[in-house]
Amino acid sequence: MPIRLTPALRPFAAAAAALLLGVAACPAAAEKADRSKPMVVEADRPGTVDLQRQVVVFNGNVSITQGTLVIRAERVELREMPDGYRAATALGSAGRQASYRQKRDGVDETVEGAADRIDFDGRAQTLRFVGNGSVRRLRGAAVADEITGALIVWDANAELFSVQGGETSAANPGGRVRAVLSPRAEPASAPAAAASVPLLPSRALGEKR
Numbered sequence: 001m002p003i004r005l006t007p008a009l010r011p012f013a014a015a016a017a018a019l020l021l022g023v024a025a026c027p028a029a030a031e032k033a034d035r036s037k038p039m040v041v042e043a044d045r046p047g048t049v050d051l052q053r054q055v056v057v058f059n060g061n062v063s064i065t066q067g068t069l070v071i072r073a074e075r076v077e078l079r080e081m082p083d084g085y086r087a088a089t090a091l092g093s094a095g096r097q098a099s100y101r102q103k104r105d106g107v108d109e110t111v112e113g114a115a116d117r118i119d120f121d122g123r124a125q126t127l128r129f130v131g132n133g134s135v136r137r138l139r140g141a142a143v144a145d146e147i148t149g150a151l152i153v154w155d156a157n158a159e160l161f162s163v164q165g166g167e168t169s170a171a172n173p174g175g176r177v178r179a180v181l182s183p184r185a186e187p188a189s190a191p192a193a194a195a196s197v198p199l200l201p202s203r204a205l206g207e208k209r
Helices: 007-024 030-035
Strands: 038-041 045-050 055-066 067-078 085-093 098-103 111-117 115-119 126-139 142-155 160-164 178-181
Touching: 038 045, 038 098, 085 098, 098 115, 111 142
Parallel strands: none
Antiparallel strands: 038 055, 045 055, 055 067, 067 085, 067 098, 085 115, 098 111, 111 126, 115 126, 126 142, 142 160, 142 178
């Protein structure tokens, strides 16, 4: 059963939250309101804080939520670099990949992804889905686009996805990457013009109709 961080762990929670804020602010197109929402970190096992190395570690069915942002992994490591930038690594388990999900700002779209490992680089503003990666963009509940490959990189500054080296399998022995892109929705057609009514000449005053 996941455990919620309690007031007794306030020093730990403060250090973790400071690092996690960098993750929540990653994609430039992510839901801006998420930054002002409370962050909840849950894990099956106690976490650790290495103040000298500036590393916070959570283990066991880790769940991080903040507004529409949801990160799930078996292990999450959060690091603060000497230059103040933050980085994080979310690791999956043998039977469950690490996953990321967040709504895009201003539109009814959500980006979700999963991989054996998800890396966040605050300096470069990138998310890397490493190993059996898949990323989907959903419009409402419908899948609009889907990308699969060995390495998928989301560059938040450029708002650009790149994909490299698909996973080899019996169905894909060459390790080809794969992208499924839905066509843009056609704009709604203008309503049909009302049937024209011929104009009749006006009658003179006093003339019977």
